[in-house]
Amino acid sequence: QKEVEQNSGPLSVPEGAIASLNCTYSDRGSQSFFWYRQYSGKSPELIMFIYSNGDKEDGRFTAQLNKASQYVSLLIRDSQPSDSATYLCAVLDSGGYQKVTFGTGTKLQVIP
Amino acid sequence: DGGITQSPKYLFRKEGQNVTLSCEQNLNHDAMYWYRQDPGQGLRLIYYSQIVNDFQKGDIAEGYSVSREKKESFPLTVTSAQKNPTAFYLCASWDRGMVEGYTFGSGTRLTVV
Numbered sequence A: 001q002k003e004v005e006q007n008s009g010p011l012s013v014p015e016g017a018i019a020s021l022n023c024t025y026s027d028r029g030s031q032s033f034f035w036y037r038q039y040s041g042k043s044p045e046l047i048m049f050i051y052s053n054g055d056k057e058d059g060r061f062t063a064q065l066n067k068a069s070q071y072v073s074l075l076i077r078d079s080q081p082s083d084s085a086t087y088l089c090a091v092l093d094s095g096g097y098q099k100v101t102f103g104t105g106t107k108l109q110v111i112p
Numbered sequence B: 001d002g003g004i005t006q007s008p009k010y011l012f013r014k015e016g017q018n019v020t021l022s023c024e025q026n027l028n029h030d031a032m033y034w035y036r037q038d039p040g041q042g043l044r045l046i047y048y049s050q051i052v053n054d055f056q057k058g059d060i061a062e063g064y065s066v067s068r069e070k071k072e073s074f075p076l077t078v079t080s081a082q083k084n085p086t087a088f089y090l091c092a093s094w095d096r097g098m099v100e101g102y103t104f105g106s107g108t109r110l111t112v113v
Helices: none
Strands: A002-005 A011-014 A019-024 A033-038 A045-050 A054-058 A061-066 A071-075 A085-090 A100-102 A106-111 B005-009 B012-013 B020-025 B030-036 B045-049 B054-056 B062-067 B076-078 B087-094 B108-112
Touching: A002 A085, A002 A100, A011 A019, A011 A045, A033 A061, A033 A071, A045 A054, A045 A061, A045 A071, A054 B045, A061 B005, A100 B045, B005 B087, B012 B020, B020 B030, B020 B087, B020 B108, B054 B108
Parallel strands: A011 A106, B012 B108
Antiparallel strands: A002 A019, A019 A071, A033 A045, A033 A085, A054 A061, A061 A071, A085 A100, A085 A106, B005 B020, B020 B076, B030 B045, B030 B087, B045 B054, B062 B076, B087 B108
8 A cells, every 4th residue: 555654743843943844655656746734623725736856945835855765845934823734745646546645744833 | 616515514423324425516627536534644535536427445445435426526425334434524626637636625524423
């Protein structure tokens, strides 16, 4: 079974700091990777997607992908208390059925 | 506005009872999915459908059933065979031409009483 691994946290960072969230995956053929933010009791919302090796930046968020190491990360710069949530790493399976496997999520706490 | 509507938001099931969760989308997406989320856990795939009248089992299909009679609708039935159904259920859809991945509904929280 394809796996996506994340540290469950909680990861605590002070307001204004950089939060770094990491994810590894087992499906070597995967080509598309996603980061979702999920507030308690709510559905996940997409904040970043990436499919090329390297960095992709969008505002305060940077996604990093290293397919050789099967590693994806998310950096949040200038962390705000409103960033406190669970961040889910998700990987599109290579089997061709447009299925996504999710990690268990990392809980981020931004301390004011 | 286009989106996915899940209903009800909260659902209570008695022991031995079947219940059906509704998922309707007006995005004209071909593929639809059902995931289950337990507290502190990630999402686990129950069933998915890529076209009308066709669907496949996901990783945890036992105790669940689905139908896909219309492109817009993908209801999930939680049967009495599902021994631990208390969870947060999420419906999602995906347009094959999009790279951004899933659009999620707002979820249904099912509790066994």
